[in-house]
Every structure is written in C-alpha cells, then in structure tokens.
Amino acid sequence: MTYEPDIDRTEPVAISDPALPRLISVRQRVKNAYKILTSNSLLLSGTLILLVTVLAVACAGWISHANPILQSLSHRVEPPSAEHWFGTDQLGRDMLSRVLYGGRATLIIVLFSALAIAPVGLLVGILAGYYGGVIDTLFMRITDIFxxxxRLVLALALSAVLGAGLFNAVFAIVISAWPPYARQARAEVLTIMEMDFIKAARLSGASDMRIIVHYILPLCASSAFIRLALDLSGIIIIAAGLGFLGLGIQPPTPEWGAMISEGREYISTAWWISLFPGLSILLMSAAFTLLGDGLRDTFDPKKELSQHDQPTT
Structure with a gap:
C-alpha cells in the first residue's frame, strides 16, 4: 500500500514552464492581428492582393518554367495562347515568365527603399525636434530644399547623374522621399516634449539617447509606418518610371518599367508586351494603397476620439 499525499484536486496547478507566458503572448498577438485584419475591408483586401502577388513572384519558377531572358526569334511577338499565357515579346521571350521575374526586381527596389526612407526621415525629424536651436534650423532648411x-523629378535627376543600376535607383528614391517623414516626426516630437513623462525622465537623470530611443522613437514610429504604407504605391510608380527611362535595373534582367518601354513600339500590333507589366504595376499600387488606407483607418487616433465624442441615443 502506497502513501498518497493529501492534495486538493480542485485547486489549479501552477505550471512552471517559463515558455508558457511567452506562448500565450504570441497567441494573443496573433489573435489581435487577425481581429484587426478582418475588421477592415480595405486592410484585408490590400493584404490579400499583396500576399497573392508576392507568392506568385516568389514561386515564379514553379508557375512558369520558361527562361525569362532566353530568346527565341522563331516565336517572337506571339499573342497569348495555351503555350504562352501572356504571349511573347519582340525577342521571343515568354511574357508570363518575364512579368513574374520582373516583379522580383521591382519588389527588391521597393523593399530596400522602404527600409531606408523611414529611418532617415525619423532620424532627421527627431533630432531636429528634440535639440532645437541651430540643429533644428539646419535640418529643416535642408528638408525645405528637398x-x-x-519627388519624381528629383529621383530622375539623381539617377541620371549617378547612372543606372539597382543601388543608384534605391538611393535616388530614398533621397527624394524622406522629407515628409522628417517634417512629421519633428512635429510629433515637439508635442511629445511637452508631456509629463518626458519631464519626469529628464528629472530622473535619463540621458538624451535613452529618452529618444525608449520614449520618443516608439511614439513616432507608428505614424511613420502608416505613412510608409501609403507611400509604397508611389515608390512603385517611381521605380517603374526609372526603369521605363532606362535608369533602373538594366537588361537582360526583366523589370516592369523597362518592359513597358520595350513594348511601346509594338503597342498597336502586340499590345500584350506592355499591357501585362502595366497591369502588374497597377495591381501592386492598388494593393499598397488599400493597405495604407486600411492601416490609417484602423490606427488613426482622431477617428477613435471622434467616435467617443458622438452623443449616444
């Protein structure tokens, strides 16, 4: 006969696994993100279009087995068919494959530009608003010059001076797009600096770097992220414009803007050469526009305040 300790089975048993709170937190965040996503039709539509497009571009080799740069003059300028769904171009290259692989080049430009635009704008705006004085005057006058x-004219001029190529195209887009983020961040910092928790942090001896990183930057990053989502459609247009003028990624690498430029001479006889890259640009721009509008409507604090101020019946 074994001895069993007297344990109340009705009491909850504490689980000592340290990973459990983290797992619950991740599940709660996923649930909150899903709730936000499904509660806004614009956000949901933009996200779905973007996901489908990104998956199609990422799986280009599985969707189309044709080589996007392989020429076949015997099949040049063929209309869409069962063999070539999007037809062929003036050099006999499969248009479906070129559109899919061209999306990779466009998305790379957009991704690298997005990763640099917001940080540059936030850095300039936060430093100008926090320190003020000469730094504020200098940074804002530089911002006014840009x-x-x-934006498009400045990007084209910089690309023409620097030359064609992926890095130069990204640099031109970043230089032409950061000023609005700096202005917005500066205005927010001037408001945040008057709040009590900033004054308390200074009185407690917190350094400028700690105040900027731990208090000011998180409050400015959300609005910059929403603005970036709204600007991505314009970034795609600028990237396509650079490619159209031969200032973006160079042949034989396919790129949507360059493909439209190549097909303009055949627009009356081979409309598909320019149509499908153009539709791809339109689709991606619409996806980012819907995504940005959805994020703005979801996280706009003015909208929430206006809803609370409405009288109840």
Whole structure:
C-alpha cells in the first residue's frame, strides 16, 4: 500500500514552464492581428492582393518554367495562347515568365527603399525636434530644399547623374522621399516634449539617447509606418518610371518599367508586351494603397476620439 499525499484536486496547478507566458503572448498577438485584419475591408483586401502577388513572384519558377531572358526569334511577338499565357515579346521571350521575374526586381527596389526612407526621415525629424536651436534650423532648411523639387523629378535627376543600376535607383528614391517623414516626426516630437513623462525622465537623470530611443522613437514610429504604407504605391510608380527611362535595373534582367518601354513600339500590333507589366504595376499600387488606407483607418487616433465624442441615443 502506497502513501498518497493529501492534495486538493480542485485547486489549479501552477505550471512552471517559463515558455508558457511567452506562448500565450504570441497567441494573443496573433489573435489581435487577425481581429484587426478582418475588421477592415480595405486592410484585408490590400493584404490579400499583396500576399497573392508576392507568392506568385516568389514561386515564379514553379508557375512558369520558361527562361525569362532566353530568346527565341522563331516565336517572337506571339499573342497569348495555351503555350504562352501572356504571349511573347519582340525577342521571343515568354511574357508570363518575364512579368513574374520582373516583379522580383521591382519588389527588391521597393523593399530596400522602404527600409531606408523611414529611418532617415525619423532620424532627421527627431533630432531636429528634440535639440532645437541651430540643429533644428539646419535640418529643416535642408528638408525645405528637398521639398522644393517634385519627388519624381528629383529621383530622375539623381539617377541620371549617378547612372543606372539597382543601388543608384534605391538611393535616388530614398533621397527624394524622406522629407515628409522628417517634417512629421519633428512635429510629433515637439508635442511629445511637452508631456509629463518626458519631464519626469529628464528629472530622473535619463540621458538624451535613452529618452529618444525608449520614449520618443516608439511614439513616432507608428505614424511613420502608416505613412510608409501609403507611400509604397508611389515608390512603385517611381521605380517603374526609372526603369521605363532606362535608369533602373538594366537588361537582360526583366523589370516592369523597362518592359513597358520595350513594348511601346509594338503597342498597336502586340499590345500584350506592355499591357501585362502595366497591369502588374497597377495591381501592386492598388494593393499598397488599400493597405495604407486600411492601416490609417484602423490606427488613426482622431477617428477613435471622434467616435467617443458622438452623443449616444
């Protein structure tokens, strides 16, 4: 006969696994993200279009087995058919394969540009708003100089000076796109600096770096992220414009803007050469526009305040 300790089976047993709270937190975050995604039709539509497009571009080799740069003059300028769903171009290259692989080049430009635009703008705006004085005046005057030029014109001018290529195209887009983020971040920092928790942090002896990184940057990053989502459609247009003028990624690598430029001479006889890259640009721009509008509507604090201020019946 074995002795069993007197344990109340009705009491909950504490689980000592340290990974459990983290797992519950991840599940809760996924549940919250799913709730936010399904509660806004614009956000859901943009996300679905973007996911489908990214998956198609990533799986280009499985969807189309044709080589996007392999020429076949015997099959040049063939209309869409069962063998070539999007037809062939003036050099006999499969258009479906070129559109899919061209999406990779466009998305790489957009991704690298997005990773640099917001940090540059936030850095300039936060430093200008936090320190003020000469730094604020200098940074804002530099921002005004870039604001004086239209974004597309400035990007084209920089690309023409620097030359064609992926890095130069990304650099031109970043230089032409960061000023609005700096202005927005500066305005937010000036408001945040008047809040009590910033004054308390200074009185407690927190350094400038700690205040900027731990208090100011998280409050400015969310609005910059929403603005970036709204700007991605314009970045795609600029990237396509650079490719159209021969200032982006160079042949034989397929790129949507360059493909439209190649097909403009055949627009009356082989419309598919320019149509499908153009539709791809339109689809991606629409996806990012819907995504940005959905994020703005979901996380706009002014909208929430206006809803709370409405009288109840």
């Amino acid at each position: 604001f004086a030029f239209p």
